[in-house]
Amino acid sequence: MVTDPIWLDNGVLRLGFLPVLGGRLLSLRHEGVEVLWRNPRLLDDQLRPVGGHRFAPNSGELGDWVNYGGDKTWPAPQGWSGAHEWPGPPDPVLDSGPYTATTGPDRITLTSGDDPRTGLRLTRRFTLRGNGYRLDLTAANTGGSPVRWALWNVTQLPGGSVHIGLADRPEPRVIDLVPAAHRVEHDVLGDRAVVPRQHTVGKLGFPSSAGWVTHVGPRRLLTQRFTVDRAAEYPDGGSPLEVWLESPLPQPIAALGNLNPPDEIVECEVLGPLTTLAPGARTTLTIEVTVTRPAGSTPSRPARPRTRPR
Template sequence: MVSGVHWLDNGVLRLGVVPALGGRLLSLRYKEIELLWRNPALLDADLRLLDGGVARPNSGRMGDWLNYGGDKTWPAPQGWDHNDQWPGPPDPVLDSGPYTVSSTEGGLSMTSGAEPRTGLRFTRTLTLGTGASYTLRLTAENVSTRPVRWALWNVTQLPGGGTVTAGLARRRAPAVVGLVAGTGTPEYTVDGDRLVVPPQDVVGKLGVPGTAGWVSCDVGAASLTLSFDVDHEAEYPDSDSPLEVWLEHPLPAPLASLGDLDPPARIVELEVLGPLTTLEPGASTALTITGTVCRLT
């Protein structure tokens, strides 16, 4: 079943999910504070498409992408050179296709269609705890008849303007790398065992090979922390980066170097990746992310 908006509420956190829009988590509300960025040009406050719009799969260049916002899952590595790279977003199945939804104990589970280029089918399972935390369990299954090699890649979009802080374990060198410089590489500092990325107007991405398995971002009077396991013996995409931080802001013209990407707002992306895994037909790989919200003092 694919239908409308689904809400999970434990009295502390309220999560809004829209299976028809790529299985997205589009609202993460802590009391009166909304943590996620979503596109006000496409969605209203109730997560409904504006002007009576109907959810449709979206494809094309990055400049054609309908960026609804929120939290979603993609395959990595990204690229446009060969079939072992995912040429999105957009993507008409995993990113913007309808997901079927079913109830689970304490939450819900959403499953994508089969994507022919990657051979993958995704499942996103959200579970609310009793306090200000939730768990997102991701699974990628090879539903093709050939071996494939991919990593899970979860992207959480937050409003720009907050500081990003991430723990460093320093088990890989360098601990931080520049990955994408649309208008430049984001500036950062390393304070002991912490990476600090201040607010700034830049379109670009950092990779964190030395991540300790957690990252936080301030949003107004609250902070969201994502925690995840890291296998320091495994291979990860993008210079061995289990964590990536993307920043963007509006520009006077689309970025031709990034497929005419046209950033709609100041946005911070916290991107958590699983290891690159070779999957035989019928095999799967999984990644679990725990989100915790706290009020800033």
């Protein structure tokens, strides 16, 4: 099994992947500055294991999840009440199982194994574009029976604020989904919502998402844009976008499978519509991602010469 990282670099952005750990984007560096949250207790800056950690598919309850960080794709809805819900993470196939990788100039495609639990095979294709990239997601039904799922892309980022574009739609524009510690503070300011930096554990859903979200991190802004189908059904109360916050707590959260947050983490989560897939059918979701410096800041280093994937 290949355990070496794969890097995609255009001189402005440098993307790092480790397919042995699934389809994750584990490093996103803009002009040398890391944008994503990655677990430093498990992986170093070169995506090598730390302290003798060994890579292996992971299963169990939420508190058993080996959270490497980065950006990954799962099926939604999440839950534990039956076969119509995905009971992860952890998950030994779609989350932590090895993915195959193919690369080309400015592009990498990562493909999961066939998951007997959901009937799905996931594909993630990244295409570099200047100071951003296009992420094309596909979920294909490889089983023998119809299944109903939505694509769910989860980007883990360090503590910061989140700005969410809102469409002019009836209430509720924002809903509480997982108030595990206390309610997640937020403000609705006309055509946008703002989730300030805060120490808590919980999740908000945005049924009136206008199709964009920006994470304002310590040194960079990451914006994701996506299409919202107003005629479609979305998971979690009709939420095409969700924001999850977590911070270290005195003890694990029993109500969330003994989840024990390792750091202050923000998750910007983009969802596709719930889709019934006949055997062989597929559903797709495209996300356009850009990374910028805050207004008034200066480049961290000169852009490096362009290199091919390796």
